Amino acid sequence: MKIPLSLSVYEHAAALIDATPWDASRDLETCWRAHREALLVYGHYPAVVGIDIYNLEAEAYGSTVRQATGNGIPAVTEPILATPSDVSQLPVLDWATAGRVPMMITVGQRLAQEFPDADVRLPVSGPFSVAQNLLGLEQLMVAVATEPVAVRDMLERLVDGQVALARAAAEAGLGVAFFESAAAPPLLSPERFREIEAEPLVRAMREVGEIVGAGVPCIIGGDTAPIVPELMRTGTDFVICPAETDRASFLAAMEDWPEVKVRVNLDPAIYTRGAPVDIIAAVDEVVELAQARPNLLLGTGAIPYETSVANLLLMKRYVE
Numbered sequence: 001m002k003i004p005l006s007l008s009v010y011e012h013a014a015a016l017i018d019a020t021p022w023d024a025s026r027d028l029e030t031c032w033r034a035h036r037e038a039l040l041v042y043g044h045y046p047a048v049v050g051i052d053i054y055n056l057e058a059e060a061y062g063s064t065v066r067q068a069t070g071n072g073i074p075a076v077t078e079p080i081l082a083t084p085s086d087v088s089q090l091p092v093l094d095w096a097t098a099g100r101v102p103m104m105i106t107v108g109q110r111l112a113q114e115f116p117d118a119d120v121r122l123p124v125s126g127p128f129s130v131a132q133n134l135l136g137l138e139q140l141m142v143a144v145a146t147e148p149v150a151v152r153d154m155l156e157r158l159v160d161g162q163v164a165l166a167r168a169a170a171e172a173g174l175g176v177a178f179f180e181s182a183a184a185p186p187l188l189s190p191e192r193f194r195e196i197e198a199e200p201l202v203r204a205m206r207e208v209g210e211i212v213g214a215g216v217p218c219i220i221g222g223d224t225a226p227i228v229p230e231l232m233r234t235g236t237d238f239v240i241c242p243a244e245t246d247r248a249s250f251l252a253a254m255e256d257w258p259e260v261k262v263r264v265n266l267d268p269a270i271y272t273r274g275a276p277v278d279i280i281a282a283v284d285e286v287v288e289l290a291q292a293r294p295n296l297l298l299g300t301g302a303i304p305y306e307t308s309v310a311n312l313l314l315m316k317r318y319v320e
Helices: 011-016 021-026 028-042 056-061 084-089 101-114 127-135 137-146 148-171 190-212 225-233 247-253 268-273 276-290 309-319
Strands: 005-008 120-125 175-179 238-241 261-265 296-302
Touching (some): 005 309, 011 021, 011 028, 021 028, 028 309, 056 101, 056 120, 056 148, 084 127, 084 148, 101 120, 101 148, 120 127, 127 137, 127 148, 127 190, 137 148, 148 175, 148 190, 175 190, 238 247, 247 261, 268 296, 276 296, 276 309
Parallel strands (some): 005 296, 120 175, 238 261
């Protein structure tokens, strides 16, 4: 039985051309060459244009992205907001000129032109993920516990900017992939997710879906089985069963939505350090699940920079 393979290639694209994630995230030509090479090697879908995909919005709002040592992923290390209510101080951005977004749009357009059959998408972060970069993780989690209403109001304010970013992507002829793993349970408990995150997330994804004229992938890591009903309210047509999630519980929760694609992510240790026999065995486990569930895909989380190309190509050949 064949099963679709969906690889998540971000910083790993830089490794294919012997570039650092920092250089590939900063220079248009390097970024384009990296993602072009990834498409030539893997032919993956969706092809999401980005290296440090969660940093784009916060940097555009004024955060500083720091270069990591070696081949580490660039990161926002200092918050620019002190409280959730400070979100009112953020500028209303023109995403056609904001931060690195224009560069990523240009890279996406060039890829789409060269690979007309590719599903090229711009990464758009969910509001909680943007809030984490703006406030810092510790301060955000304190606010979740002490000011839940203020946090929810902050998320609602951030949704407008994310919808505008998605509109800029669509106007450039690109699709959108929606990433919200900062809200991953158990970091944000299912109860807090429903109280604080669910409504802003639903509004964001439904409005983005209307802009692009289709369902939008909703990528959230962690133990997401308990929040499947909330994810389905977003109108998404593509979710992941993260490696941290119990597969049986997640797929049982998805039984009422057979039309939605479910990507079952392998444990990264399998494809980064596993022997060929381990990789094949892990793929077989997912193939067996696909016999009982339509629209099931085999996938990965964000592939680490140093991952063996041979291991990924083994997976690709085997599923084909």
